[in-house]
Amino acid sequence: MTLKEFLKSKTFICIVVLLVIALVCGGLLAIMNDLLAVTEEEKMQRAIKKIYGGNVDYEEIAVAEEYKTNEFGSVDGVYAFKDGNYLIKTTGGKGFQGGTVTLWIVAEYKDGAFEGFKSVAVDSYEKQTLMSSFDDNFTGVYSSDRSDRGVKEGKNFGLQNSDNEIGNIVSGATRTSNAFNNAVNAALYYIRNVLEGGK
Amino acid sequence: MNKAKFKSITSNGILKNNPTLRLVLGTCPTLALTASAFNAVGMGVAIIFILTLSNTIISLLRKIIPDEVRIPAYVMIIATLVTIVRMFLEKFIPTLYEAFGVFLPLIVVNCVILARAESFASKNPVLDSALDGFSTGIGCAIAMGIIGIIREILGSGSFFGIKLYDFRIEFFTSPAGAFFVYGLTIAAFNATYKAVENYIHKKNFALQLKELTKEAK
Numbered sequence: 001m002t003l004k005e006f007l008k009s010k011t012f013i014c015i016v017v018l019l020v021i022a023l024v025c026g027g028l029l030a031i032m033n034d035l036l037a038v039t040e041e042e043k044m045q046r047a048i049k050k051i052y053g054g055n056v057d058y059e060e061i062a063v064a065e066e067y068k069t070n071e072f073g074s075v076d077g078v079y080a081f082k083d084g085n086y087l088i089k090t091t092g093g094k095g096f097q098g099g100t101v102t103l104w105i106v107a108e109y110k111d112g113a114f115e116g117f118k119s120v121a122v123d124s125y126e127k128q129t130l131m132s133s134f135d136d137n138f139t140g141v142y143s144s145d146r147s148d149r150g151v152k153e154g155k156n157f158g159l160q161n162s163d164n165e166i167g168n169i170v171s172g173a174t175r176t177s178n179a180f181n182n183a184v185n186a187a188l189y190y191i192r193n194v195l196e197g198g199k
Numbered sequence: 200m201n202k203a204k205f206k207s208i209t210s211n212g213i214l215k216n217n218p219t220l221r222l223v224l225g226t227c228p229t230l231a232l233t234a235s236a237f238n239a240v241g242m243g244v245a246i247i248f249i250l251t252l253s254n255t256i257i258s259l260l261r262k263i264i265p266d267e268v269r270i271p272a273y274v275m276i277i278a279t280l281v282t283i284v285r286m287f288l289e290k291f292i293p294t295l296y297e298a299f300g301v302f303l304p305l306i307v308v309n310c311v312i313l314a315r316a317e318s319f320a321s322k323n324p325v326l327d328s329a330l331d332g333f334s335t336g337i338g339c340a341i342a343m344g345i346i347g348i349i350r351e352i353l354g355s356g357s358f359f360g361i362k363l364y365d366f367r368i369e370f371f372t373s374p375a376g377a378f379f380v381y382g383l384t385i386a387a388f389n390a391t392y393k394a395v396e397n398y399i400h401k402k403n404f405a406l407q408l409k410e411l412t413k414e415a416k
Contacts, residue, residue, distance in 0.1 A: 014268045021276065025279040033286065036289070038289055
């Protein structure tokens with residue numbers, strides 16, 4: 001087949017048509033992405049609204065480099081609220097297919113002492129296909145009285161109840177449950193080692 | 200487009216070939232997102248938007264896209280539209296965006312949209328295709344809305360989030376409840392459709408008989 005024949009062939013036309021459609025669609029998406037992108041500030045306000053039911057004044061706390069990651073995941077942001085509580089954004093690893101779950105966690109403080117978690121909300125996730133199974137019953141465990149007691153005893157969250165762990169699992173979605181627990185444990189690590197000064 | 204064609208396309212999409220209640224297509228989002236009426240109607244509106252635009256664009260390009268690569272070309276167009284809807288919802292209606300979860304990107308492979316692209320938009324003019332997409336989307340949205348309203352009233356005791364009473368039967372918010380309500384809605388819709396169709400048929404037959412007897416006399 002000569003070049004001239006190839007340029008007139010059905011194969012070439014198919015390739016060109018698909019490429020043009022891909023380019024136009026890609027260009028359109030790039031423009032829309034610029035127009036409709038959700039900024040970090042908007043995400044932050046949404047997270048606060050979701051947890052507090054309204055906008056609250058806060059101050060961002062710089063996370064020291066050595067505390068940005070720990071054995072459970074990463075601490076992506078820490079914010080101090082005017083009411084004494086802290087909002088911590090963490091990402092827990094070792095989820096389904098090695099993916100992650102990113103959470104917004106409110107650490108409740110009374111008279112300067114850590115009382116437990118007030119609430120936990122999902123920010124985003126990667127590779128987790130069963131996120132719809134994780135309802136308020138699952139996230140509610142982190143802020144339950146049982147968890148508050150366990151956390152004060154120095155326990156972390158895990159898949160099963162044990163001497164060292166407070167169990168929280170969705171049956172059939174073990175890996176994603178693991179990522180959730182790791183995200184909350186990452187916050188616990190930060191609270192114990194930084195906010196509580198290593199207590 | 201004449202009046203008869205307009206009537207035929209719209210009644211086809213909404214009633215005769217209703218994708219949800221007659222053809223039983225797009226069952227996944229119908230079952231998963233109808234626990235609340237707001238989510239069901241939201242998904243219906245998203246489908247109307249995507250279906251109308253995808254049918255219009257595919258019809259516009261029907262003479263350019265070679266037959267051999269039509270499916271990947273349709274999927275690219277539909278995927279772009281779905282991504283734009285996803286971005287819009289994430290920016291302006293985050294609660295709905297979160298409620299849709301994985302079912303929003305899955306619209307790309309929704310058989311209702313691909314079926315209309317393949318069977319109608321690729322063979323018909325732009326205006327007809329746009330109307331077909333719109334009416335099919337409306338058919339889908341109405342069906343999802345009805346199922347959503349029934350499930351929310353019985354399962355949560357509320358109507359579009361407004362609390363009606365404290366009594367609730369949790370079964371209706373579960374997947375089994377979704378199948379149950381979906382099945383009953385299909386049965387009710389088809390029984391009503393058949394009854395109306397029989398009535399019209401009998402009426403036309405009586406008219407024809409009257410005319411024939413008139414002619415015979």
